[in-house]
Amino acid sequence: MEFFNQTGKLFKTILGLFLFLTLVVAILPAMKNQQSNKPLPGAPSLTEEEKAGKNIYIANGCVACHSQQVRNIEMDKAFGDRPSIAADYAGNTRTDLWRNTATLMGTERTGPDLTNIGNRQPSTDWHLLHLFQPRIVVDQSIMPAYPWLFEIREKTNKDDVEVKIPELYSQHIKGKVIATREALQLVAYLKSLKQQPLPDGRKAMDFLYPKAIPGSTAIKESPNQNGQQLYAQNCQSCHQANGEGLPGAFPALKGSPIVNGDNLELFVGIIMKGYDARPEYGTMPSIGINNNLTAEEITAIINHERSSWGNQAKPVSAAEVSRVMDMINTNNKK
Missing domain, CATH: 1.10.760.10 (Cytochrome c-like domain)
Incomplete structure (x- = not known):
């Protein structure tokens, strides 16, 4: 029992045990996963604009309401062509030295899943309208607007991307709505979110609990x-x-x-x-x-x-x- 009275030895023992468990429970399994799971063939890496858009996605808290994981149940079929697999996330890297936000799978779906939004909604104009005022394109949307990602100017410059606002929503706007670089970067990131097809025409796992039972008499x-x-x-x-x-x-x-x-x-x-x-x-x-x-x-x-x-x-x-x-x-x- 004298050992527990020697604070120096006790601290060193606890620290050693903590480091050992960290190595065995966290670091070694992570290294094994990196070796076992590789990105799907042909899966593109994020461009610099898309990486910047990912940081804006994080900074604006989008992950709080949107997931990026298609579960293997029928109700998730609307969000992707197949259930998500480990390889879908294998190409993600740390945001920077201090932040390990490689994956943004999310835990809540207040808004729809975005795993395949680049295929489901490839329109830049739609995304910009949706960010400026979600109710323009989705009448009953509860998503907040992000007006700080846009500027209001009287005239547009050559390289400006003007957002076309319907008359119903533009009456109080004194000028033209211009997308900032941050808005365009965020849209570039959203459009990059696409499910990569499995190689060699390989069949993905089936979605569980289908709505229609095979062999039923459903019309x-x-x-x-x-x-x-x-x-x-x-x-x-x-x-x-x-x-x-x-x-x-x-x-x-x-x-x-x-x-x-x-x-x-x-x-x-x-x-x-x-x-x-x-x-x-x-x-x-x-x-x-x-x-x-x-x-x-x-x-x-x-x-x-x-x-x-x-x-x-x-x-x-x-x-x-x-x-x-x-x-x-x-x-x-x-």
């Missing part, structure tokens, strides 16, 4: 319902559920001459390659290419748009859309 969705679902996943955030878009930001599809017209090549080309309608509207990203939409999926979206919100254009076939897509792909290779 299958009609092609029109499928088009409605695809529209909601790929188009609705900008063009809105009612097809009316956001005046001054995103064009309406209701009554659109392109949607109701006969120029299928133009229609499919916009979905596949995007469209720059500035200065009237923001730039539409390449939804079809970015999301690897098939001819059947694009056909379903087109037919949904051509038969909704009062539009009464004739439907198109997957064969027609496929021929246009082949033409677009051929022209891109030239």
Whole structure:
């Protein structure tokens, strides 16, 4: 018992035990994980702009409400093409010498998961609008606005990125809304969040607890319902559920001459390659290419748009859309 009265020896023993446990419990397993888990082939590293955006994401507390982990349950299927795996995080490194915020998996989903937001929402204009005032693009959003990431000026400079604000929200704004470099860096980071496909066409693990039980007598969705679902996943955030878009930001599809017209090549080309309608509207990203939409999926979206919100254009076939897509792909290779 005399040992416990010798404070010097007692302190050194406790310190040695603490260092030993730290080595065995924390350091060695971490080193083993780094050796065992490698990034997926082709997984890109963050650029300097994206790294800066990650720091802004941390500084503004985004991790408090948004997770970056797709769990292997059916309800998470909306956030990614597959459940997250260790390799998805293996390429992350320390933010700096003092901060080990390599992964931002989060613990709460007050807002949606952002693991695959770069694929789900690739529009820079949408993200900037969402940061400036979330209620513009998501009417019932509880996300706070981040106006300090923007400047209000009377005139724009050559390299300025102006954010198109709908009239309903711009009446009290005296000037033009300009995205700061910090806002653009944050958007660059958000757009970099994409799930990397598994190599060699390897099949990912299944999502557990599916809503529909295989072999059940559940009624299958009609092609029109499928088009409605695809529209909601790929188009609705900008063009809105009612097809009316956001005046001054995103064009309406209701009554659109392109949607109701006969120029299928133009229609499919916009979905596949995007469209720059500035200065009237923001730039539409390449939804079809970015999301690897098939001819059947694009056909379903087109037919949904051509038969909704009062539009009464004739439907198109997957064969027609496929021929246009082949033409677009051929022209891109030239």
